[in-house]
Amino acid sequence: MFSLVFSFSVTFRRSSALALAALLLAVLPHSAHAATLDGTALNWPFALPFTGLLFSIAIWPLLFPKFWHSHYGKIAAAWSLVTLASIAWLAGGSVMLAAFVHAMLGEYLSFIILLFALYTVAGGILVTGHIRGTPGNNAVILAIGTAMASIVGTTGAAMILVRPLIRANISRPHNTHVVIFFIILVANVGGALSPLGDPPLFVGFLQGVDFFWTTRNLWIQTIVVAGLLLAIFIVVDLWRFRGEPVAVQVEAPDPVRIRGLVNLVLIAAIIASILMSASWRPGVAVDVLGTRLELQNLVRDGLLVVIAFLSLWLTRDEHREANGFSWEPIREVAKLFAAIFTAIIPVLAMLDAGKDGTFAWLLSAVTERDGSPHQVAYFWYTGLMSAFLDNAPTYLLFFKLAGGDATVLMGELSGTLAAISMGAVYMGALTYIGNAPNFMVAAIAIESGIKMPSFFGYLFWAAAILIPMFLLLTFLPVAPVLS
Template sequence: MAPLIAEVGHVKHLVDATALPPLWLAIPFVVLLLMIATGPLFFPHFWHKHYPKIAVFLAAFVVFYYFFFLKNKVKPVEAAAEYIQFMALIIALYVTTGGILIKVHAKATPLANIILLAIGAIAANLIGTTGASMLFIRPYLRLNKHRIKVYHIVFFIFIVSNVGGALTPIGDPPLFLGFIKGVPFGWTLVHNIMPWFVAIVLLLAIFCVFDKKNKASVESENDSQVAEGIVSIKGSKNLLWLAVIIGAVFLDPTVVAWVPTIDYHGHHISFLRELIMLAVALFSFSTADKKILTSNEFNFEPLNEVCLIFIGIFATMMPALELIGAFAQSAYGRQLITPNTLYWGTGFFSSILDNAPTYLNFTAASMAAQGANISLLTDVQAYAAGGVYPHSVMGLRAISLASVFFGAMTYIGNGPNFMVKSIAEQAGVTMPSFGNYIFRFSIPILLPILFVVWLLFFACSS
């Protein structure tokens, strides 16, 4: 216990010495998490009415402290830029997919659901977990409308909204951040394919057990459903808008040199990509078939909830991420950095923080522990290639997989989780509370699978 106390004191000294935030400034983030976890369960009326004020107030408090006490305007501006980038992609994908109507003409059998979930998992790597979630959640709900249960939505979040997107930088924001830092585009496919396959197969197998029991209890309700074909798609022109959004993802100054940027204290910020995405959202919505929007029960409430909740999350998690980074780069923290601890550490914080900045912080700490700099393209490329730095490939693999997979552990681990939850609730599904989701589904179902992945691919690595 004494060394741990001494190390905490060392981190506190490091925080003070480098003008990092005090430890207590992480309290607003903890408060927000607790409110998200308990509000819908214990005081739902108050929470649903006042959560925007709570999120904005806590965000404003932390930003105010950074501006006027820490004299640090760079971190809040960075967080604001990341929030805009995050929301622009969410908005563009949500609005554009809302104009696409997919109908599956089949009985709601376990096999039909497994096929749909598997297609969604693969699609997540082509249009992102957000795009795949928004595109497939509505046909998934329609297919199972006579037998929909909570587990249907939870497994959708597990498979399509998170684990599925681990194979390409497009799949999930953490992997894209790694790509623009210098990790080769095909790196994730080469190194993540087997853990991805194992996790997806195990999740689908467990889902099948759940769904077969459900099928037996409601089979008579589905007997009247007659297949009319396989799949029908309306609003296919919006697929072109989706292609524009995915293309715009690569308009980053670190990828395309001619992209105009704003130089802010050495940080090159560009909003060309975000302007294109928001323009696509506007054009796709204004030209969408209103009948399709009605059939999809399209509205902006899920978007509003994510927008407001994540204002609070992005702002209040600033001190938490800085303190994590300070500890990881301290003498004691560096001793702890192995592929095993990177997997579980990245996973834990990706569950309760946004997984994209968690990926960056743990990658930066892991590289710094071996004398590499995440800001240098050549260092990142050498770190991803392996050979120069011990255990670098295995460490980066652990961070990549954990940041994506563990995002499914809570509603706030990844942006699409909240949106899927909100859409399901609007469709009449009573979703579990924050804590109930974790203790009823994440811990007993998802966590053992993540343990198996660790056991097979990381346990003997260090």
């Protein structure tokens, strides 16, 4: 267990150092509200580091896989430094520091702590026994994972079930499609019904969206999309399965057992921590260079870290070893997403400038002539940008573009919030970088010997499967959300 704790400390020491430095700054004399980055003063070149980072994530693993695996953290950090240097050059060091602190403490830290807690706790749940990789069994695993995703998170559900699914199908000559559908359903679509489910919805929760809002408003659409995707999977898997050798399909039975059950209690504790922060509002906060850190959120994040370490302490090491558990997937996500949240700072500022900013055309594209939001445009723009910009910061981007007032968006603009939520969650499945768990599942599958498609190969697969679903939501909405 010590090695696991040490590995985690190495992964997150930069974030911890940043948090400590920011908290020290909080007690130093400074103005109550630091200067903010003026989006009207920025133009398109300030978005180039963000574009370069995304290009690096998409292309470098394909062209230079060994170099990328060894140096992705340095590459991501370089793009972050270019972003911060450009902000400092334009607006000064104090504005740059305030913007960086807000991105890290106000947005990124809670995001990565939740992912870390779910990844750690779920990684301690071991499903043993032999499961035959038949279309029926695969469909059951996907259905269970999809249903679990909004309760234990897409990260949690994916980490619990991906290895049993891989073991069940590893001997099949055609198994890539199984993992692709797993990413789409369990790591994305299934998480549409709660802030625990998918990172962008947790970002919305941090912005003031009610915990159960998506449950009440998106359950019909999610059931329809998930049901159709499961039906498509069964057809594809049956076609592949019937063409495989009979010997591959026959395995000795072995009862399925679930070990590490204490982690189920810890998952319940994670849920309770989130609900606590939603209902407890003491009105106490710390101001760090203009970023307001609410007490309930600090307590929640602290509890999540404690829960993760309890999982490491209470779970047998052999359970994690049997799971093939390693820190590399969450380490990669932590580093790359820290860079994404940094490099997107100027992009968000330009969008926040609205009609006076560089991206005024985007505001026009999602606004009707009478000034009301164009819900179909919000769905497609949020979704397509989520696929390539990552869905958590993209959700935040369009949330702010729609006004950023959670009360209004949950009320008179509920259709707009639903469109943003569906676009971010559903279309986050279109690429490996669309959603944090996509990275993890693909990395685990590759480590296990499954030949996963390249970035663009996966994009082709996912688009062929999902675009018809999105067109269905657009032209034949199952509820008056996009109409």
